[in-house]
Amino acid sequence: MDTSPPEPRLSALYQELILDHYRRPRNKGALEGATHSVSLNNPLCGDEIDLQLRVADDVIRDVRFIGRGCSISQASASMMTQLLKDRTVSQALTLAARMSAMMQGDETAAKDKTLGDLRALAGVSKFPVRIKCALLPWNALTDAMKP
Amino acid sequence: MLDAARLRADFPLLERRENGRRLVYLDNAATTQKPEAVLRAIADYYRTTNANVHRGAYSLAIRATEAYEAARAKIAGFVNAWAPEGVVFTRGTTESINLVAGSYGRAHVGRGDTVVVTAMDHHSNVVPWQILCQEHGATLRMVEITEDGRVDLSDFGTALERRPKLVAFPYVSNALGTVNPAAQLAKLAHAAGAVVVVDGAQSTPHLKVDVQALDCDFYALSGHKMLGPMGSGALVAKPELLDAMPPYHGGGEMISRVFDDHSTYNKIPHKFEAGTPNVEAAVGLAAAIDYLETIGLERIAEHERALAQAAIEQLTQIEGVTVYGPRGHRAGVVSFTYGDIHPHDIATILDQDGVCIRAGHHCAQPLMRRLNVAATARASFYLYNEPADVTALTGSLVKAGALFGYVPA
Ligand SMILES: Cc1ncc(COP(=O)(O)O)c(C=O)c1O
Numbered sequence: 001m002d003t004s005p006p007e008p009r010l011s012a013l014y015q016e017l018i019l020d021h022y023r024r025p026r027n028k029g030a031l032e033g034a035t036h037s038v039s040l041n042n043p044l045c046g047d048e049i050d051l052q053l054r055v056a057d058d059v060i061r062d063v064r065f066i067g068r069g070c071s072i073s074q075a076s077a078s079m080m081t082q083l084l085k086d087r088t089v090s091q092a093l094t095l096a097a098r099m100s101a102m103m104q105g106d107e108t109a110a111k112d113k114t115l116g117d118l119r120a121l122a123g124v125s126k127f128p129v130r131i132k133c134a135l136l137p138w139n140a141l142t143d144a145m146k147p
Numbered sequence: 148m149l150d151a152a153r154l155r156a157d158f159p160l161l162e163r164r165e166n167g168r169r170l171v172y173l174d175n176a177a178t179t180q181k182p183e184a185v186l187r188a189i190a191d192y193y194r195t196t197n198a199n200v201h202r203g204a205y206s207l208a209i210r211a212t213e214a215y216e217a218a219r220a221k222i223a224g225f226v227n228a229w230a231p232e233g234v235v236f237t238r239g240t241t242e243s244i245n246l247v248a249g250s251y252g253r254a255h256v257g258r259g260d261t262v263v264v265t266a267m268d269h270h271s272n273v274v275p276w277q278i279l280c281q282e283h284g285a286t287l288r289m290v291e292i293t294e295d296g297r298v299d300l301s302d303f304g305t306a307l308e309r310r311p312k313l314v315a316f317p318y319v320s321n322a323l324g325t326v327n328p329a330a331q332l333a334k335l336a337h338a339a340g341a342v343v344v345v346d347g348a349q350s351t352p353h354l355k356v357d358v359q360a361l362d363c364d365f366y367a368l369s370g371h372k373m374l375g376p377m378g379s380g381a382l383v384a385k386p387e388l389l390d391a392m393p394p395y396h397g398g399g400e401m402i403s404r405v406f407d408d409h410s411t412y413n414k415i416p417h418k419f420e421a422g423t424p425n426v427e428a429a430v431g432l433a434a435a436i437d438y439l440e441t442i443g444l445e446r447i448a449e450h451e452r453a454l455a456q457a458a459i460e461q462l463t464q465i466e467g468v469t470v471y472g473p474r475g476h477r478a479g480v481v482s483f484t485y486g487d488i489h490p491h492d493i494a495t496i497l498d499q500d501g502v503c504i505r506a507g508h509h510c511a512q513p514l515m516r517r518l519n520v521a522a523t524a525r526a527s528f529y530l531y532n533e534p535a536d537v538t539a540l541t542g543s544l545v546k547a548g549a550l551f552g553y554v555p556a
Pocket of ligand 1: 176177238239240241242269271272317319320321346348349369371510
């Protein structure tokens with residue numbers, strides 16, 4: 001049996017913080033009085049997200065999600081909701097662009113403090129098939145914010 | 148068991164390394180690798196025999212036609228078809244089932260009729276029937292499965308009380324590995340007056356199949372799951388049924404005479420083979436059948452059963468692992484989950500060790516809902532897999548457990 005330790009890229013992918021958000025998702029559940037909601041799924045692995053937001057005066061007052069799927073998609077959703085509260089729509093979309101840049105391997109984005117806990121997901125950029133998982137909630141956000 | 152290490156050497160792709168590791172290919176239910184003999188048959192066809200079939204009046208075209216028709220006869224023999232003209236070349240199981248739905252179904256299923264499928268069917272044996280039923284005002288009845296993943300015979304009986312026009316089921320489930328009592332199901336369905344469609348995508352590569360002994364009416368198979376090329380496959384049918392069916396696709400080759408306002412059609416099977424066929428696929432599939440027959444389907448089935456058995460034994464020793472499907476009556480497919488580790492995460496971790504498995508719903512969403520899971524991880528074996536592949540699978544899974552805190556790192 002192969003008992004070599006998991007390789008570093010894997011340990012970078014499955015960090016404590018990611019597993020913590022996966023197992024104890026923040027802001028999970030339906031949102032009362034949502035003004036926007038979008039459901040997306042990733043047919044490849046069956047990840048699902050239903051993102052619900054309450055937006056007033058161009059500010060995201062509250063955001064929650066319902067979803068199931070892999071650790072990457074669910075942790076990304078949980079981390080995202082933490083970050084979005086009380087941001088303007090345009091700030092939120094800027095964060096989505098930073099997240100997407102980080103997934104493409106942009107190192108400055110991976111060091112950008114505005115991404116908060118999400119920086120733990122930087123390792124996903126080394127696993128091309130998983131980038132879709134990390135971006136699923138963000139795609140739901142950009143869909144929801146479309147005028 | 149087979150000498151899998153020796154067989155493995157026949158498959159050029161299996162010599163590759165993935166992520167720096169020996170390739171452990173355990174996604175055979177999705178598609179199989181191709182032996183040198185199949186690759187050579189395809190290349191030889193283009194080097195020595197290529198011409199359009201059933202058309203040319205020159206020797207080369209006659210040889211191409213002979214190669215194509217010899218492949219048909221080979222498939223007929225392989226599954227003991229009623230006759231070679233009861234073998235229609237298709238792109239695979241999906242197209243075969245759509246052919247039955249679009250021709251037999253369109254002609255015979257009407258308002259108020261019922262079509263029966265099972266909750267363990269692949270989407271390709273569900274969606275064509277859904278579309279047909281929606282368009283014709285018929286009802287699709289899905290037969291339930293038992294907790295251990297077999298067709299629920301009592302619900303099957305209840306469904307048959309509706310006297311369905313057509314009953315479809317898989318011989319072997321791609322998601323659970325269940326081997327269904329196909330002959331028994333066909334007999335019951337016939338007694339209720341139904342025509343029987345068997346999805347043979349997962350049985351043809353792994354079991355000795357005899358369609359006449361099964362006594363179904365239509366049998367669909369995919370060549371790429373049995374060492375043959377992508378885009379090869381067949382519908383095997385009772386000739387008298389095919390003969391009475393309206394055409395499926397219109398075009399060249401399927402006609403007898405074309406008048407300005409109507410046409411008469413060619414004999415079977417050509418009536419169902421409009422346009423230039425994939426001759427390369429047919430020839431490659433024939434070579435695959437030769438390869439399989441040299442080894443023997445009984446021996447292949449036994450080899451896979453042993454590997455699946457070993458996998459189940461090792462997997463169930465890992466705390467937190469759940470294996471789905473029945474204890475007995477199963478083929479070389481092992482579906483499992485591991486605690487709260489999502490199957491997609493499992494697949495990523497295993498991939499780093501060169502272990503290829505499938506993660507997802509396996510094109511069987513109705514089944515996943517009944518198992519109460521969004522997805523499973525699935526290892527599926529073939530003749531070139533060795534006991535070492537099972538150990539690689541479980542060894543790598545232990546790493547996944549360590550990363551997710553199930554076992555000490
Ligand atoms: C049971 C079953 N039916 C049908 C299919 C569809 O086969 P194909 O994609 O070759 O048409 C598959 C393949 O995944 C299968 O496993």
